Amino acid sequence: MKKVLLILLVLTVAFSAFAGGAKEQPKKEAAPAAEKKAEAPKPAPAPVKPAIKNPDTLVYATYGTIDTLDTAKAYDTASWTMLRTMYDTLVTYDGSATDKFVPVLATEIPTLENGGIVDNGKTYRFKVRKGVKFHNGDTLTPEDIAYSIKRNMVLDVGGGPDWIWFYIFMGTYSSRDGNGKIVVNFKDIDNAVTTDGDYVVFHLKKPFPPLMGVVAGAWASVYSKNYIVSHGGWDGTEATWKKYNNPKEDAETMYDKECGTGPYKLDRWEKGVEMVVTRFDGYWGPKPALKKGIYKVVKEWSTRKLMLLQGDADIATVDPLYYPEMDKEKGLTVYRNLATLNVGGINFNEKISTKDNPLIYSGKLDGKGIPGNFFADKNVRLGFIYCWDEQTFLKDIVNGHGMDPVTPVPKGLPFKDFSLKSKPYDKKKAEEYFKKAFGGQVWEKGFKVDLLYNSGNKVREASDKMLAENVMSLNPKFKINVRGVEWSEYVDMIRRRTMPIYFIGWAPDYPDPDNYVYPYMHSTGTFAGRASYKNPEADKLIGEAAVELDPAKRKVMYYRLQQIWLDDAVGIMNNQGIGNRYMKDWVKGHYYNPMQSSPFDLLPVLRKEY
Structure with a gap:
């Protein structure tokens, strides 16, 4: 929180004045003038705070x-x-x-x-x-x-x-x-x-x-x-x-x-x-x-920003891209470096629904679209994975407000395997795998596909564009169209399995590793199921680890599951968020819990006052 205190220092100096008459009088030693005490500095009047808009x-x-x-x-x-x-x-x-x-x-x-x-x-x-x-x-x-x-x-x-x-x-x-x-x-x-x-x-x-x-x-x-x-x-x-x-x-x-x-x-x-x-x-x-x-x-950032600064919004979503400019503004309370248990990543749909699906264009591997099983080829997935530039993402897109989770299990929960590392950004490796995909047909014929983000989410928009540009730079026959859609439509398309590749985050249902490996890796999980990923060993381990009461045994199981994630090239886990919350300085009663969906969860306990 930035506070600006203005202090006005008032210095007073006393001077003695002497007057003389026409006739000279005997000189008397003048008594010293009484010394005035310097007045104490007067504090500046407190800045007048703007009236609270819509106080109820x-x-x-x-x-x-x-x-x-x-x-x-x-x-x-x-x-x-x-x-x-x-x-x-x-x-x-x-x-x-x-x-x-x-x-x-x-x-x-x-x-x-x-x-x-x-x-x-x-x-x-x-x-x-x-x-x-x-x-x-x-x-x-x-x-x-x-x-x-x-x-x-x-x-x-x-x-x-x-x-x-x-x-x-x-x-x-x-x-x-x-x-x-x-x-x-x-x-x-x-x-x-x-x-x-x-x-x-x-x-x-x-x-x-x-x-x-x-x-x-x-x-x-x-x-x-x-x-x-x-x-x-x-x-x-x-x-x-x-x-x-x-x-x-x-x-x-x-x-x-x-x-x-x-x-x-x-x-x-x-x-x-x-x-x-x-x-x-x-x-x-x-x-x-x-x-x-x-x-x-x-959806528009400039509108959200103006609403917050003018007091027409009390709290606004600010993506990490805009933290530096918001940190210069006055009249806000900022809660900084809030470590989350949220993870985000890119998921590959291995069995895309092809019926009436414009996202895959021709629906064939003919250079004019992609087939429904495009991402079922591990070489295609690895080609995309090696085109992901994690360091640029963390430095330039989220402005350092994130961590590489490597696997679905986030930092801050038990049984996180810190020895594992993400595959590096390596376009030569990416080219190698694309040339292997579908027996060389992907490289020879090329492909065309839509890569979507939810409108207004500048982090996902920038991420999708970065990935698309890196992939397309390998081969002029690779065409990826990046565009935004409504959030509800975005979610529905994932649910209907029509989206070929998508960037989405996971906010935990409950703070336990089970609630991460299940949605991302179990064949019936939220993301794995919609992406048609299935590994019988992973399914078995997830079921056993969830109900195992011995921590030592759970550790072995969750370590193995994290290794399977990398071996199978299931997707790209790219961010565990570290966020700021920006709100008007008249909003009181805020506290943070990483299980909150948003600061609006706190509506029942918030108040507006100075």
């Missing part, structure tokens, strides 16, 4: 568009940050800690000592808080909590977060097999979470050490069962559950509506423009200071 409203200007408000599908930080303002979970993180929790809709954290954890760590009992109201006036019951979790498993939206529940309760990752056929029994879903008087009870397949982090996630938000059923959602019965499994895009019941117990409720949502929430006066917990929160989508 917090405006967050960013570029990520919200995908959905249904927790069965929401698997992006933009959606999560809004869900956290409107919903409560059983527990949440204790301030800045990632390994300590406090109760929310539960009255206490289950432990062995209080009888909340039994059956050798396979059963957790949460006592449910009484007197809590939903936004529609319904009273919270343990049944609402059990229903909310079961409903997510029933919907099991492709590419959503529901794998977490299947993994914990059943030891599998989905309700469906690879062909989309339902393979689980409803009774298994129904028995996973039960109620017992004032308690909701979790029945785990095996002990799962990171469970509290899972229960604190946005996907564990609690709905009013009555509200969902009355709006055409699943009625909670076995007779209808298959009807709601894996709904069509944006057809999930709670896509554009909410009914939680959180401190704010939905006012309106204009997709791609803004979402507005207003304070829920019937909230059971501490009353938020701010009456309204506005999540505003502003």
